Amino acid sequence: MNFDISTVIVNYNAGDLLYACVNSLLNCPLKIEIIIVDNASSDQSLNALVGLPNVHLIKNVTNLGFAAACNQGTNKATAPILLFLNPDCSFKPGALVSLLETMCKDAEVGMVGGLLVNWDGTEQAGGRRAIPTPWRSFVRAFGLVRFSGRWPKLFYDFHLHKQKLPDHPIEVEAISGACMMVRRDVMQDVGGWDEGYFLHCEDLDWCMRFRQKGWKILFVPTAKITHALGACGKNKKVFVEWHKHKGMIRFYHKFFRHQYPGALMALIVVGVWLRFGMVATHHSTQHFRNALRSKRRRYE
Numbered sequence: 001m002n003f004d005i006s007t008v009i010v011n012y013n014a015g016d017l018l019y020a021c022v023n024s025l026l027n028c029p030l031k032i033e034i035i036i037v038d039n040a041s042s043d044q045s046l047n048a049l050v051g052l053p054n055v056h057l058i059k060n061v062t063n064l065g066f067a068a069a070c071n072q073g074t075n076k077a078t079a080p081i082l083l084f085l086n087p088d089c090s091f092k093p094g095a096l097v098s099l100l101e102t103m104c105k106d107a108e109v110g111m112v113g114g115l116l117v118n119w120d121g122t123e124q125a126g127g128r129r130a131i132p133t134p135w136r137s138f139v140r141a142f143g144l145v146r147f148s149g150r151w152p153k154l155f156y157d158f159h160l161h162k163q164k165l166p167d168h169p170i171e172v173e174a175i176s177g178a179c180m181m182v183r184r185d186v187m188q189d190v191g192g193w194d195e196g197y198f199l200h201c202e203d204l205d206w207c208m209r210f211r212q213k214g215w216k217i218l219f220v221p222t223a224k225i226t227h228a229l230g231a232c233g234k235n236k237k238v239f240v241e242w243h244k245h246k247g248m249i250r251f252y253h254k255f256f257r258h259q260y261p262g263a264l265m266a267l268i269v270v271g272v273w274l275r276f277g278m279v280a281t282h283h284s285t286q287h288f289r290n291a292l293r294s295k296r297r298r299y300e
Contacts, residue, residue: 003033003054005100005181007083008073010066011046012039014087017228019048022055024090030097035076037069045087066177067193067202074192082187086178088228089116095223099181102169102220110186110215111207113175114223115165124229126176128160128219131208134256134268169218173211177203179225186215199240201247208255237283245276 007025011018018036025032037058038046049055058072070084081100095114103112116127130136139145147154160172180203190213194205207217249272257265 001031001054003079004030005081005083005096006033006035006073006077006079007085008035008037008070008077009085009087010037010039010069010073011041011087012063013041013043014045015043016045016048017090018045018087020090021085021087022049022052025085025096026052026054028091028096030100032096033077033079035073037073039063039065039069065195065198066200067197068195070202071192071195074187077184080184082182082184084177084180084182086227089178090226092224092226095225098220098223102218102223103181103183106216106218108214108216109183109218110190110210110213111175111180111182111217112169112220112223113179113181113217114219114225115221116176116178116225116227116229118229119226123161123165124176124227125159125161126178128170128172128175130160130173131204134252134260134264137268165221166219167221169220171216172219173217174204174207175217175219177206178227178229180206182210186210186213189213190215196250197247198243199247200244201251204251205254238280241276241279241283245272245279248272 009018009021014021022034022036025034032054034052034055035058036046036049036055037060039060040063046057046059049057056076058069058076060069060072064072073084074082081103083096083099099112099114103109113127116124118124190206190209193202197205210217249269252265252268252272260268
């Protein structure tokens with residue numbers, strides 16, 4: 001069978017969300033090949049997929065990380081259009097068709113993404129964004145975004161979801177790795193996912209490389225995708241934050257080390273790890289408090 005789209009889903013203990021994701025794809029009018037790359041899940045999320053049509057499984061014995069698993073799925077895919085999708089995403093009716101139609105209208109478009117929403121329908125951060133350069137991250141970290149009204153170019157906020165939702169597809173610097181549709185030929189031009197990232201920031205890396213090669217990235221507001229943000233990593237928050245911050249440093253070093261003085265880059269690295277320390281302490285303290293509450297309830 002010739003498929004319109006090959007969808008690559010990297011699964012890690014997504015539970016029932018994985019089936020909901022796959023089911024939303026199977027209910028789409030397009031011919032879709034679904035490739036599940038499982039990174040050594042310990043739950044029963046794969047059991048619900050047995051017998052479903054056009055679903056292929058790749059089971060890893062260890063967790064290889066998101067980027068490596070995406071490349072694995074790409075090697076098995078057969079369609080000219082590839083969709084990389086998180087297992088905690090599900091499509092609203094017509095969303096996938098909107099993405100594909102937008103992709104096919106302009107030969108200069110290499111990547112498209114949709115409107116990521118929470119369960120209550122509100123827009124999430126990340127679906128449309130600017131690249132978080134070291135300066136932009138500094139601006140956000142120290143609350144300088146409040147001056148963006150007076151000096152928008154200097155104090156620009158890379159979180160575009162706070163802006164008014166457009167009524168048509170727009171070009172952006174980056175979209176979220178939770179839902180990325182790309183052309184196979186463009187991917188061959190740009191190269192695959194950078195496996196030096198384990199989790200987080202590999203999507204920003206890819207967006208940077210797409211734009212460096214001259215390919216457009218479009219955000220499609222009519223393609224609505226429900227995203228249960230953080231569901232797969234809710235029990236490993238410190239682990240997730242470690243790789244997120246490690247990915248930030250790799251991203252900054254890879255793309256910006258020649259644009260910023262060495263001393264400033266060193267300060268950025270220190271700032272990233274200080275931020276990780278604060279976030280990790282918060283999550284660890286919260287986990288300890290929750291454990292104490294649970295213990296008290298058992299004795300009451």
